[in-house]
Amino acid sequence: MAGIVSFGAYVPIYRLSREILVQVWGGKGKGEKAVAGADEDSVTLGVEAARDCLKGFDKKKVDALYFATTTAPYKEKQSAAIVAAACDLREDIRAVDVTNSLRSGTVALTMALDAVKSGSAKTALVVVADTRLAPPDTMYESLFGDGAAAFLIGNDDIVVEIEGSSSFAAPFSDYWRLDSDKQIRWWEERLCREEGFVPYMTNAINQAMKAAKVAVKDISKAVISSPDKGMAGDIAKKFKLDPKAQVQDLMFDNIGHTGCAQVPMALVMALQNAKAGNKILAANWADGADALVFKVTDKISKMADRRGVKVYLASKVMLPNYGKYMHFRELMEFEHELFFERRTALAEVWRHRNLYFRFYGVKCGKCGHIIVPAPNTCIYCQADEKNFTEVPLADKRGKLVTYSMDVRTRAIDSPNVLAAVNFHDGGRFFSQMTDRDTEKLKVGLEMELTFRRIHMTQGIYNYFWKCRPVRGE
Amino acid sequence: MRESIKDKVSIIGTGCTKFAERWDADVEDLIKEAVDEALADAGVELKDIQAGWVGTGRGSQQVPMGPPSAIIATSSLQTQYIPFTRVENLCCAGQEAVRAAAFGIASKCYDLVLAIGVEKLKDTGFGGLGEMFPGPWQPIYGAFGTPPGRYAMAATAYFSKYGLSPEEGKRILAEISVKSHYYGARNPKAHLRREITVEEAINAPMICWPLGLYDCCGVTDGASAAVLVPSSDARKYRDDYVNIKAFSIACGPGWLKEDERYDFTYWRETQEGAKAAYAEAGIKDPRKELSLVELHDCFSIAELIACESMFLCPPGGFKEYFTERRAYYHDGEMPVDVSGGLKSFGHPIGASGAREIAECVKQLQGKVEEPSRQIANFELGLAHNQGGHPGRFVPGIAIIGRP
Numbered sequence: 001m002a003g004i005v006s007f008g009a010y011v012p013i014y015r016l017s018r019e020i021l022v023q024v025w026g027g028k029g030k031g032e033k034a035v036a037g038a039d040e041d042s043v044t045l046g047v048e049a050a051r052d053c054l055k056g057f058d059k060k061k062v063d064a065l066y067f068a069t070t071t072a073p074y075k076e077k078q079s080a081a082i083v084a085a086a087c088d089l090r091e092d093i094r095a096v097d098v099t100n101s102l103r104s105g106t107v108a109l110t111m112a113l114d115a116v117k118s119g120s121a122k123t124a125l126v127v128v129a130d131t132r133l134a135p136p137d138t139m140y141e142s143l144f145g146d147g148a149a150a151f152l153i154g155n156d157d158i159v160v161e162i163e164g165s166s167s168f169a170a171p172f173s174d175y176w177r178l179d180s181d182k183q184i185r186w187w188e189e190r191l192c193r194e195e196g197f198v199p200y201m202t203n204a205i206n207q208a209m210k211a212a213k214v215a216v217k218d219i220s221k222a223v224i225s226s227p228d229k230g231m232a233g234d235i236a237k238k239f240k241l242d243p244k245a246q247v248q249d250l251m252f253d254n255i256g257h258t259g260c261a262q263v264p265m266a267l268v269m270a271l272q273n274a275k276a277g278n279k280i281l282a283a284n285w286a287d288g289a290d291a292l293v294f295k296v297t298d299k300i301s302k303m304a305d306r307r308g309v310k311v312y313l314a315s316k317v318m319l320p321n322y323g324k325y326m327h328f329r330e331l332m333e334f335e336h337e338l339f340f341e342r343r344t345a346l347a348e349v350w351r352h353r354n355l356y357f358r359f360y361g362v363k364c365g366k367c368g369h370i371i372v373p374a375p376n377t378c379i380y381c382q383a384d385e386k387n388f389t390e391v392p393l394a395d396k397r398g399k400l401v402t403y404s405m406d407v408r409t410r411a412i413d414s415p416n417v418l419a420a421v422n423f424h425d426g427g428r429f430f431s432q433m434t435d436r437d438t439e440k441l442k443v444g445l446e447m448e449l450t451f452r453r454i455h456m457t458q459g460i461y462n463y464f465w466k467c468r469p470v471r472g473e
Numbered sequence: 474m475r476e477s478i479k480d481k482v483s484i485i486g487t488g489c490t491k492f493a494e495r496w497d498a499d500v501e502d503l504i505k506e507a508v509d510e511a512l513a514d515a516g517v518e519l520k521d522i523q524a525g526w527v528g529t530g531r532g533s534q535q536v537p538m539g540p541p542s543a544i545i546a547t548s549s550l551q552t553q554y555i556p557f558t559r560v561e562n563l564c565c566a567g568q569e570a571v572r573a574a575a576f577g578i579a580s581k582c583y584d585l586v587l588a589i590g591v592e593k594l595k596d597t598g599f600g601g602l603g604e605m606f607p608g609p610w611q612p613i614y615g616a617f618g619t620p621p622g623r624y625a626m627a628a629t630a631y632f633s634k635y636g637l638s639p640e641e642g643k644r645i646l647a648e649i650s651v652k653s654h655y656y657g658a659r660n661p662k663a664h665l666r667r668e669i670t671v672e673e674a675i676n677a678p679m680i681c682w683p684l685g686l687y688d689c690c691g692v693t694d695g696a697s698a699a700v701l702v703p704s705s706d707a708r709k710y711r712d713d714y715v716n717i718k719a720f721s722i723a724c725g726p727g728w729l730k731e732d733e734r735y736d737f738t739y740w741r742e743t744q745e746g747a748k749a750a751y752a753e754a755g756i757k758d759p760r761k762e763l764s765l766v767e768l769h770d771c772f773s774i775a776e777l778i779a780c781e782s783m784f785l786c787p788p789g790g791f792k793e794y795f796t797e798r799r800a801y802y803h804d805g806e807m808p809v810d811v812s813g814g815l816k817s818f819g820h821p822i823g824a825s826g827a828r829e830i831a832e833c834v835k836q837l838q839g840k841v842e843e844p845s846r847q848i849a850n851f852e853l854g855l856a857h858n859q860g861g862h863p864g865r866f867v868p869g870i871a872i873i874g875r876p
Binding site: 344349355356369371372373375379380401402403404405406407408409410411415416418419420422423426427428429430432438443454455462464 | 600601613614615616617618619621622623624625626627628629630633679680681682683684726728730731732733735736737864
């Protein structure tokens with residue numbers, strides 16, 4: 001029987017206090033929202049969540065990848081293929097982008113479950129990430145946050161069983177973006193609430209609970225999507241769910257609405273707090289509705305080492321002001337691209353794809369040293385490259401050997417931190433450091449790796465690995 | 474049978490432009506200015522020059538300085554169909570031009586040649602050098618690596634290895650820059666001619682932690698030139714000619730920053746280059762035998778580490794030699810960069826190597842423009858450059874001295 005065999009999540013390290021938005025625009029606001037860094041996008045967020053989810057699993061056993069987002073970096077060019085390479089999955093997999101709807105996350109989850117149920121894939125990875133923008137000085141600017149979640153679907157050692165599900169489609173318009181829009185448009189929320197959200201969610205939940213043969217009292221947590229802070233409450237009230245005990249917090253106050261990742265991330269949070277036997281309802285609204293009823297098995301105890309939402313939520317750096325936020329989310333035209341336009345050779349990126357996407361180095365068969373990037377002669381013993389074997393290094397950790405903090409580059413997140421990291425079991429990575437609190441850097445810090453957008457050249461997003469101080473420890 | 478270059482080639486004239494932000498000059502103007510002075514100093518005419526080499530570090534990059542060839546020099550000078558070659562080895566380019574010219578003489582193919590180093594940096598429209606040269610994985614691997622970004626890693630590493638607090642470390646670096654500015658202020662052709670205080674240096678705007686504004690050399694336009702002849706002919710031109718004693722180019726394998734053993738606190742390439750140059754010149758104890766070291770102090774930390782890597786003090790011993798023994802001042806036991814160095818004289822990349830040699834020549838001839846920084850009893854001078862960045866250097870060392 002197909003079910004969830006692992007899960008993971010990701011919250012970017014940066015948070016914007018809503019007090020800053022109040023200072024800039026007036027109005028009211030409390031708490032904070034998660035903000036993707038200048039080198040992050042939905043692809044890199046998704047890779048983080050996927051890596052959290054795949055911890056302890058054989059990546060090479062994944063047969064299919066479903067990547068859900070409404071904020072793909074490219075309009076034409078698949079995101080899932082980038083996520084798959086960065087997660088070091090096999091090339092002979094089915095990679096799918098599930099896009100355009102805020103329901104894409106739960107749609108991708110059901111597609112993956114169907115693939116595993118049908119036997120076309122034994123193991124399928126679902127990755128959901130979003131980085132939506134709303135116009136400045138709107139409620140939605142304050143409301144939206146960035147984040148990602150991931151689920152591994154398989155047949156064995158199931159952590160979460162699926163007891164019932166339902167799906168509805170409706171040509172309803174509440175939030176949308178045109179092909180050319182960076183920021184969302186919307187219609188009055190009263191129409192959404194009364195004609196779309198409440199009736200479709202009600203139908204979807206009823207149908208899924210009937211299929212699963214569960215009653216409201218059996219539900220330990222209900223994850224109910226909500227376009228704004230209040231709307232989910234209507235459903236809770238309608239189904240007489242206890243708002244404190246039974247309704248999962250959607251984390252508006254500390255992350256914000258993460259688009260199509262809202263329900264998946266809240267589901268991960270619910271699972272991180274769940275016990276064996278718990279039943280969880282997830283209901284997702286947009287262009288119709290999805291509802292799923294889950295049952296947590298005793299394998300949940302094996303998930304204790306996921307960072308999930310919980311750990312990433314606790315690890316944070318506050319953005320000092322609105323200007324930094326504008327830089328990070330490219331809300332204005334800035335100076336950094338004025339001079340010295342960079343160029344990219346796609347042929348070169350392709351030749352070295354195992355370095356850039358998978359972060360492979362080599363191990364010299366003569367002297368045993370690990371080297372990255374791969375030279376064509378051993379830099380330690382000068383043995384020829386025919387003695388090398390490729391080694392994946394993306395999961396390695398190491399110590400910070402030295403660093404510098406450069407305020408004269410065109411890095412959006414100035415200062416640019418250059419770092420040298422020695423991996424614990426061999427190898428040196430000369431890299432950019434990201435997600436760092438510059439006040440806390442010191443030689444010897446424990447470092448890990450993260451897949452990021454390095455820069456954009458000639459309309460090409462160039463991805464590669466960076467180091468960062470280990471998060472959440 | 475391999476022979477040494479020692480005492481085979483002599484320098485009979487040197488020239489150097491005013492180093493500055495030369496808004497008034499094209500690259501061709503700079504070349505002409507330096508060459509005119511060198512020819513006049515040598516007492517020869519351009520028409521007698523048989524071959525030339527011109528070194529530029531970045532001429533083929535986004536710096537607007539014309540086509541990347543020696544034609545920049547021949548079109549400036551209007552030499553008539555003689556051999557002229559552009560050489561490039563990053564910051565060693567100027568020294569490479571002198572080296573190539575010397576080998577031209579030593580080969581006995583020519584007996585009067587010209588070497589030029591030149592760089593025009595200030596026409597780019599931005600400060601600094603920008604992000605540096607592409608290796609095979611640029612512009613993604615190593616992206617955003619600026620010269621200060623890369624050298625500052627050495628400062629962080631040095632402080633950490635030798636237990637210096639950031640405050641202690643920055644104070645030592647500040648004292649180096651104060652020395653550079655002191656001598657730059659006493660050098661009419663230097664770019665930065667204002668003395669500074671330790672406090673000014675420590676409190677200067679940050680460029681790249683831990684390096685502040687005064688830890689970084691000037692980004693400068695300039696050119697320098699030298700006229701070379703066989704040593705057997707040199708006395709025909711002047712009595713106070715100077716002989717080349719050694720050249721070394723210890724080009725590194727380029728992967729030290731990916732080598733887990735490398736800690737960024739020494740320049741391995743410069744160590745190897747110094748050993749080779751000392752051996753060729755017959756120098757046993759550089760601290761006792763060298764009269765002056767003009768070294769590659771593109772940053773204050775570069776001077777500190779180059780001193781240690783050329784064995785002018787033991788590893789970690791810079792503070793003792795510099796701040797306590799005051800060894801590296803013009804009247805100290807081992808003068809270093811008393812021209813003001815790259816730091817204060819300025820660093821037009823391809824010009825610096827030739828300029829350092831010219832400085833040693835003038836010191837040896839007792840013709841330093843301002844006598845207060847003249848070194849007494851000058852015998853041997855060393856000019857050191859290194860192109861690249863920590864872990865990936867090509868260093869050039871030239872030693873010149875009395876015949």
